Amino acid sequence: MSGGQVRGGQTSVSTGPGHGGVPFAEAVRLVAGREVAVKLRDKGFLISTAVTLLIIVAAFVAPTLLAGGSDDYDLAVAGDEATAVATVLEDPDGPAAVEEISVTAVQAPGAAAAEALVTDGEADAALLSTGTGAAAQFELVVENEVPGPLQRVVADTVATSVGTARLVDAGVPQAEVAGLLSPPEVAQRFLDPAADQAVQARLLGVGFAVLFFFTALTFGLTIAQSVTEEKQNRVVELLVAMVPVRALLVGKVLGNVVLAVGQLVLLLAVAFLAASVMGQGDLLPLLAGSTGWFVAFFLLGFGMLACVWAATGAMAARVEDLGSTTLPVQMLVMLPFFAAVAVQPGTLRDVLSFVPFTAPVVMPQRLVAGDASWWEGLLALGSVAVTAAVLVVLAERLYRTSLLRTRTTKGLREAFAAAE
């Protein structure tokens, strides 16, 4: 307890250490820290993040698991030639490897027994043979549908086996048979070798746009809600009595930028980990080259929108009113996203890549694809930065005037009129 001293009838209260408020930066840090701490305790946020992580992992792991499950075939075999062919099929480095399947032969005492194995589900198919050498006849028996890869591998192997026998019968020396039967090589030549990379770049660009879209929307809404809640439950009266309004705004925006970037980094890290574990790491080098641009555009672009989210949040008196007051900023997030996904390379895209609101999603696409040089990237960043600065000033004004009004401000015009 800081005691009071009475001197000559004049009473004064000692202002102990710490009294007299906190510096601006410290206030920002405290507000931002609260945003982060509250969100990290929010069960809804934790669960949705966990679910997203699971979906990402599943997206990479599931195809491999599903594909792996259906590519093993049990083949019932009856007849000498069929047994010989099955031996070739079982070789993991043999023709089966070309189709990325594996075959396990199950020897049956006769054709009827082999068919019974298929009927009972013990085998996926039965390979029957009668006769020997060049005169051998083969039959592939299945329940109702022949799996494509199995059919191709069996046909090729049988063709080689019978072909070898026929050539030997025709007097060709055994040593030359393999050479005669080996298929001629078909050379490949690419007229547009970059096309594949362009598709990847396009995917990467769209992927970034999607991430930006969802982050700007979900964390934007979080900011707006957090502002409205403070206003609705009147904590804001306590807050503005001791810290500058700007510190509240900046702290809120910073806290949520930290959360958004943190979540994004986590999701991407898990995605890349899953991709490389599953052997789908082709995109990694491409991404590594453009990470800097992505980060720069993300931070500036999201920061720019975050201030607008905060201001529109301050305009709502109750959380229920957020839908209408945040409509303008929702549009600012959605329209650029759809433009970024829909627009094809060309003049329109070049223009959009410099427009402040579309630049954060369009310019990274062009940079990844190699359509834009570094100075164009910097120019676009500059246009975003200038717009962000203007919006921060406007948003702060809206925030300041709307924050202490107890009813919902109808529309931007009223909000600005009140700010005058």
Add this chain to the structure above:
Amino acid sequence: MLSLQRVTKRFGAVTALDDVSFDVTPGRMTGFVGANGAGKTTTMRIVFGVAKADSGSVTWQGAPITLEQRAAFGYMPEERGLYPKMRLRDQLVFLARLHGLERSVAGPRAVAMLERLGLGDRVDATLDSLSLGNQQRVQIAAALLHDPVLLVLDEPFSGLDPVAVDTLAAVLRERCRAGAPVLFSSHQLDLVERLCDDLVIIDGGRVMAAGTADELRRRAGTGRYRVQVDVDAGWLRDVRSVEVLDLDGTRALVRVEDGDDGQELLATLLQRGPVREFRPDVPVLADVYREAVR
């Protein structure tokens, strides 16, 4: 000292505060009394910069209030509000640190304050899990946590049980004794009477009376006498220079004119018969209030 000088505030055509002036003196508890809509809340909001006065000034130690000074004040707004989903300790520490307390000080202080207010076992509960009365206690803790140099509390006692009322009264007296000016509004006049050294009575946005409680009581009580006689006292209504404030059979509460020491009235009474009671009436706060807003 907190001082308001000629503060005026209009909301559109409505004048919420009209030329409001009063002081809140160090080491004294000041009661802020008035009907709903009289302007108490608006006045307090202006002190904390939450609302802006159209004219007039609010000063602290003789100079306009800065944000830094305000951070050392304690404020309890009319509309209660803290973070519903935050744990008590966390939100008190957050607020205390914005008030400028170090983390190492804020934590133990928050717990001690909650313990004192009877919430020692709920420090890790979220606010919205508490009853309204207990939420009110947390609000009190938030206003007092940082040993404020000035306390301004809007209806701090409403919604509190008798035990909490006593605790809050004790805490306020403590701050007062430490030299902080304390201003609080209340509709519970008996409570104001018990606690306050000074009074500000406001009605329709105007200060109707301001001063020490004793002074106001004396002023309101000037010339008031309680009388009991053996016969019906109705005849007093016909006596010039006497105003009958209350009449109940043989008992009456009357007021004589300014400067009259009552001896003439006593003589008149004795002429009519025995006088069983004749004493100056010391009004209670309710009388002072009624008198002021009449």
